[in-house]
Amino acid sequence: MEDKLQPIIGKLEKEFGGTACEYRGEVSLTIPAEKIVAACQQLHDLGFELLSALTAVDYWPQEAPRFHVIYQFTSVTSNLVLTLRVPVPGINPSLPTVSHIYRSANWRERELWDMFGIKFQGHPDLRRILMPADWEGHPLRKDYPLGYEEPQFTFNFEEINQRKPYAKE
Amino acid sequence: MPDIQEITVDDLKHLVSERAIQGETVLLNMGPQHPSTHGVLRLLLELDGEIVVSCVPDIGFLHTGIEKNMEAKTYQKAEVMSDRLDYMNTVGNNLAYSMAVEKLVDLDVPPRAQAIRVILAELTRFQSHLVWLGTSALDLAAMSMFLYCFREREYILDVLEMCSGQRMMTTYIRPGGLWRDVPVEFEAAVRNILKTFPKRVDEYEALLTRNPLMLDRTYGIGKLTGEECLNFGVTGPMLRASGVKWDLRKNRPYSGYEQYEFEIPTRTEGDVYARYLVRLEEMRQALRIVEQALDKLPMGAVRSNNHKYVPPPRSEIGVSMEALIHHFKLWTEGFNAPQGSIYTAIESPRGELGVYLESDGGPKPYRIHWRTPSFDNLSSLPLMSKGVLVADLVAIIGSVDIVLGDVDR
Numbered sequence: 157m158e159d160k161l162q163p164i165i166g167k168l169e170k171e172f173g174g175t176a177c178e179y180r181g182e183v184s185l186t187i188p189a190e191k192i193v194a195a196c197q198q199l200h201d202l203g204f205e206l207l208s209a210l211t212a213v214d215y216w217p218q219e220a221p222r223f224h225v226i227y228q229f230t231s232v233t234s235n236l237v238l239t240l241r242v243p244v245p246g247i248n249p250s251l252p253t254v255s256h257i258y259r260s261a262n263w264r265e266r267e268l269w270d271m272f273g274i275k276f277q278g279h280p281d282l283r284r285i286l287m288p289a290d291w292e293g294h295p296l297r298k299d300y301p302l303g304y305e306e307p308q309f310t311f312n313f314e315e316i317n318q319r320k321p322y323a324k325e
Numbered sequence: 326m327p328d329i330q331e332i333t334v335d336d337l338k339h340l341v342s343e344r345a346i347q348g349e350t351v352l353l354n355m356g357p358q359h360p361s362t363h364g365v366l367r368l369l370l371e372l373d374g375e376i377v378v379s380c381v382p383d384i385g386f387l388h389t390g391i392e393k394n395m396e397a398k399t400y401q402k403a404e405v406m407s408d409r410l411d412y413m414n415t416v417g418n419n420l421a422y423s424m425a426v427e428k429l430v431d432l433d434v435p436p437r438a439q440a441i442r443v444i445l446a447e448l449t450r451f452q453s454h455l456v457w458l459g460t461s462a463l464d465l466a467a468m469s470m471f472l473y474c475f476r477e478r479e480y481i482l483d484v485l486e487m488c489s490g491q492r493m494m495t496t497y498i499r500p501g502g503l504w505r506d507v508p509v510e511f512e513a514a515v516r517n518i519l520k521t522f523p524k525r526v527d528e529y530e531a532l533l534t535r536n537p538l539m540l541d542r543t544y545g546i547g548k549l550t551g552e553e554c555l556n557f558g559v560t561g562p563m564l565r566a567s568g569v570k571w572d573l574r575k576n577r578p579y580s581g582y583e584q585y586e587f588e589i590p591t592r593t594e595g596d597v598y599a600r601y602l603v604r605l606e607e608m609r610q611a612l613r614i615v616e617q618a619l620d621k622l623p624m625g626a627v628r629s630n631n632h633k634y635v636p637p638p639r640s641e642i643g644v645s646m647e648a649l650i651h652h653f654k655l656w657t658e659g660f661n662a663p664q665g666s667i668y669t670a671i672e673s674p675r676g677e678l679g680v681y682l683e684s685d686g687g688p689k690p691y692r693i694h695w696r697t698p699s700f701d702n703l704s705s706l707p708l709m710s711k712g713v714l715v716a717d718l719v720a721i722i723g724s725v726d727i728v729l730g731d732v733d734r
Contacts, residue, residue, distance in 0.1 A: 179665045179666070179667065180428055180429070180431070180665070180667050182667060182668060184666075205552075205555040205556070206555050206558060206560070207558060208558070208668075208670065208677060208679055208696060209668065209679050209681055209694065209696035211681050211692075211694035211696075213666075213683055213691070213692045214692070226666075226681065226694075228668050228679070228681070228696070230677075232555060232569060232571045235576050235577065237577075237668070239668065258556060258558070259556045259557050259558075259704075260556065260557050260558025260559075260701050260704060262704065263700065263701070263704045264558075271392075280339075281339065281340070283336075284385075285384060285385060286384065286385035286388040286733060286734070287385060287388065288385070295390060295393055296392060296393055300393075302393060302394070302397050
C-alpha cells in the first residue's frame with residue numbers, strides 16, 4: 157500500500173466501518189450501502205476529484221448480497237487510486253445516487269440501471285442509456301442469457317420471422 | 326421479465342425547458358446519421374433561433390454487448406473483442422486488456438515486448454489523432470486536411486499490417502507479450518515514419534494553426550475548466566487542454582514509459598482551439614517516444630516463458646511433450662486465473678482507458694468492465710454546448726474526439 161494512502165484508509169475504516177483489503181497492490185474498501193454518499197463526499201473532500209469508473213458485478217445465484225457496486229476513485233493532486241465496493245441485495249436493488257458529488261456518475265448510474273437493474277435513488281434522470289427505452293430485462297445480469305440470432309434463409313424466413321423478437325412498435 | 330419500462334412523453338419532459346413545451350423554442354434531432362457526429366450519435370437539440378438552449382445526447386446505437394460477450398469467452402479468445410471497442414485505438418485496447426490479465430495472473434512481460442508495445446501504442450495514438458484531425462477539420466470545412474491525414478495514416482496502418490497481418494483489428498499484443506516478433510522490415514518502416522512525419526505535422530500547423538477561419542471557429546468555443554473536467558470524468562487531451570497536467574504515462578507509468586523522455590503538453594484555455602494544440606503537440610511527443618524506444622529496442626524473447634498462461638512457440642511443440650500439453654490445454658479450456666479483481670488503466674488517445682477485471686477462478690473473465698474515455702468525455706457535451714451556435718456545436722463534437730464504438734461498447 158502506498159504510504160500516502162494509509163491515513164486515508166484508516167480514516168475511512170474508522171468512520172464508515174469498512175474493511176480494507178489489498179490485492180496485487182490495489183486497495184479496496186467494502187462499505188455498507190447506506191454510507192456510500194457520505195464516503196464519496198469524504199473522498200471528494202480528501203482530494204479524490206475523479207470518479208474513474210463506476211461498475212457492478214452480479215454474483216447470481218447468490219442473493220445477499222447479489223451485486224457489488226464498484227467505485228473507482230483517482231486523486232489527480234496526490235496521484236492515488238482507491239476502490240470502494242458496496243454490496244447490494246438482489247431484491248429491489250437500489251443505492252443512493254452520488255451524481256450530485258461526481259457528475260460523471262450521472263451516466264454511469266444510468267448504465268448500471270440499464271445493465272444491472274440497480275436503482276439509484278435521487279438520480280435526476282434515471283433512464284436506460286445504452287439499450288432501447290423499451291428493452292426488457294437487464295443484459296449484464298448473470299441470469300440474462302447471452303442469446304443468439306437464428307440465421308434466416310429464403311426457405312425458412314417467414315417461419316423464423318414470426319418468432320423473432322423485435323423491439324415493440 | 327417483470328420490469329418493462331414504458332416511456333411516455335411526460336417522462337421525458339424534464340429533459341427540455343418549459344419554453345420548449347410551450348412552443349417557444351424548437352426541438353431538433355441531430356443524428357444519428359449526421360455526418361459530423363462521427364458515427365451514430367443522436368443529439369436532441371433545443372434551439373432558440375440558432376442558439377442551443379439544451380442538448381440531450383442519446384447514445385447506444387452502436388451498443389454491441391462486448392462486456393457480456395467477453396464474459397462468455399476464455400481469456401485468450403475474449404481479447405479479440407477488445408479491438409472492436411475503440412476502433413481507432415486497437416493496439417491500446419489490446420494493451421489495456423493484456424495488462425489487466427497480466428496483473429490478474431501475475432505474469433511477466435519481456436523487455437523487448439514492452440518496448441514494441443510502446444512503439445505500436447504510440448504509433449496508434451498518432452494514427453488516432455490523425456483521424457481526429459482530418460475529421461474535425463472536415464467539420465470545419467477544411468476539406469484538404471482530411472486527405473492529408475488519411476494519406477499519412479496509411480503508413481502507420483502498413484506497419485500494423487506488417488506486424489500482425491491486420492490493418493486495424495490487430496490483436497497483436499497478447500497477455501504475456503506479443504503474438505510474435507516484429508518482421509525485419511519493421512525498423513526501416515518505422516524509421517521512415519520518424520523521418521517524414523515531423524515535417525508533415527509542421528505542414529498541418531502551417532495549414533491550420535494561424536488560419537483565421539480556424540481561429541474564428543474554434544477560439545473560445547466549448548470551454549471547460551479543469552475542475553469541471555474532473556467532475557465529469559473527462560480525461561486525456563481534453564483535461565490537459567483545461568490546465569490539468571494528468572497523463573497516466575507520466576503519473577502512473579506502465580509498460581516501461583518511465584524510461585522515455587517526453588513532455589505532457591498542457592494549455593489553460595480549455596476551448597476547442599486548446600484541444601487542437603494539445604493533440605498536435607501530443608503527435609510530436611508520440612514520435613519522440615517511438616524514436617527513443619526504437620533506438621534502445623532490446624533483443625530477446627517477446628513472450629513470457631510461463632507456459633501455464635502463454636502458449637509455447639510452435640517450434641517447441643514438435644519436440645517437447647510439456648509444450649504440446651500446454652498448447653492443447655491453453656487452446657481448448659484456457660487457463661484458470663486466480664480469484665480476485667483488479668483495475669488497470671492506460672492513457673489512450675482519448676483519455677483514461679480502464680479495465681476492471683474480476684475472476685472467479687475459472688478460465689473466463691467473470692466480469693469485465695471497460696471504462697472507456699469517450700463515454701465520460703461525451704457526458705460533458707450538454708455543459709459545453711449551452712448557449713453556443715449550432716455550427717459551433719459541430720466544432721465542439723469534433724474536439725471531444727468521440728469514437729462511438731468506445732462510447733457504446
